[in-house]
Amino acid sequence: MVAEVFLGAFLQLLLDRLTPHHDLLNLARLHGVDKKLKKWSPALSAIGAVLQDAEDKQLKSEAVKLWLDELKHLAFDMDDILDTFSTELLRRNVMNQQHAWLTSKVRGAKFNFNMNSEIKEISDRLVEISERKDLLGLNYVVNKCSQVWQRPPSSCVLDGPVVGRDDDKRKIVEVLLRDDQPSSVNFHVVAIVGMPGLGKTTIAGHVFNDDAMERFSPKVWVSVSDNFNLVRVTKAILESVTSARCDLEEFSQIQEILSKALASKKFLVVLDDVWNTCDYDLWAKLQSAFRGGALGSKVIVTTRDTQVAKMMRSIEVHNLGCMSDDDCWEVFGQHAFLNVENGRLQSFELFREKVVAKCGGLPLAARVLGGLLGCKEIDEWEEILNSKLWSLCDNSGILPVLKLSYHYLSSNLKRCFAYCSILPNDYEFGERQLILLWMAEGLIQQSHECKQLEDLGSNYFRELLSRSLFQRSSKNHSQFVMHDLVGDLSRWAAGDMCFRLEDKLDVRCSSKVRHSSYIPGQFDGVQKFKEFFEVC
Known part of the structure; x- marks a missing residue:
């Protein structure tokens, strides 16, 4: 499931950057590569349409699984190309063209050459992946969870009293x-x-x-x-x-x-x-x-x-034993019924038995499931509780309720959450600290409402907090942490995209890593960073 949900989010962001009104295409037109970039959009759209089918088939087909992996890294390389255009666009906006005409002209020729060769190489890979899509017999499947949802404005994040303990x-x-x-x-x-x-x-x-x-x-x-x-x-x-x-x-x-x-x-x-x-x-x-x-x-x-x-x-x-069904339902209710009037609570009792069965006596599962269903209309609860993801078997060891919660995140939130895999276990972080990291990595997308990026980042953060994917630190309530199992979920979601350089001897860094973090050790030296040198 991880490839489909992450790629679906990533491909949509690439398509947004390739829209005709985007400044990037105007710059591409100046360098004569706009037509090549425009060809990326229909190919990406066609690939995005079959991702759900690819996800279903990769469980039984190693060829489909390999196709998804190659597609993910092609998408990253495409994003790098578009980032290069963004950087060049910014450079031109801040430079005084009249005073730096010669330098700009020489630099522009080099930029044009590099872009043509790199765009051709990526375009060829995109064609090859598109052709393999057809050979693999991948078909369009409606994916209802791809719709972006928003928590009702009246919601708040409730820590709630400790239940059943x-x-x-x-x-x-x-x-x-x-x-x-x-x-x-x-x-x-x-x-x-x-x-x-x-x-x-x-x-x-x-x-x-x-x-x-x-x-x-x-x-x-x-x-x-x-x-x-x-x-x-x-x-x-x-x-x-x-x-x-x-x-x-x-x-x-x-x-x-x-x-x-x-x-x-x-x-x-x-x-x-x-x-x-x-x-x-x-x-x-x-x-x-x-x-x-x-x-x-x-x-x-x-x-x-x-x-x-x-x-x-x-x-x-x-x-410590599992919680009783009554206690699980109470914890679930703390997060699911924040905006429900008392008179309507009776209608949710129909789902009680199925909800507590899915929680399995785990408070974390009850909180996460409550955060997920609490943002859905009641007629969607049945579909989510009967999702095939509950019984999907793999070797990840991730709780099904956590996968489901990630599955129903919006596209932007999926990328932001996967990025959190670089955080060490039990690492305490501040809201603004993480938002600034997201901003620096370009993970927060400007909305049509013209909100400040930091305000959008705060919305992202609060959304993940309301889903219990983040939680307040036990020793410092101004800080936040991820539960160990949620940290496992973020690493599962990121795959080989993120790497943590820890004080261990058995870590290996993939050449496909895009984000990394360094955790200081007692006797660090140049040798500590050999993993980075070997993939550069």
């Missing part, structure tokens, strides 16, 4: 407040274990912010994620305890300062989203700084891996 919270709080007997260590670990999407981070945040936790000071929240970095995690704890930036990189120095900062203090530390990349040796080094704390100090660990909880010698392992 009061008993879980009570049990965890009781353990945290229990008087500890003197032992070899003054702190104990309490683990919250459960499968992805159950709300481990949510319940940990619910506990962390409870008034009863005020007896702990300091209180620290650190997102660990799958790439466990001992220096980064230790430094994050230290910065939270001292409320000051730490520029040290030597672990022993950081650890020594942290030990002194925690000495004789009854602390509460949350290590959120710990994976099995944290082995016993790393944990032993990290927790040595906790040993000087006051008796009764606690560490809360959230993890999907029971072995991690055992390795940390947890005194209590709280296994």
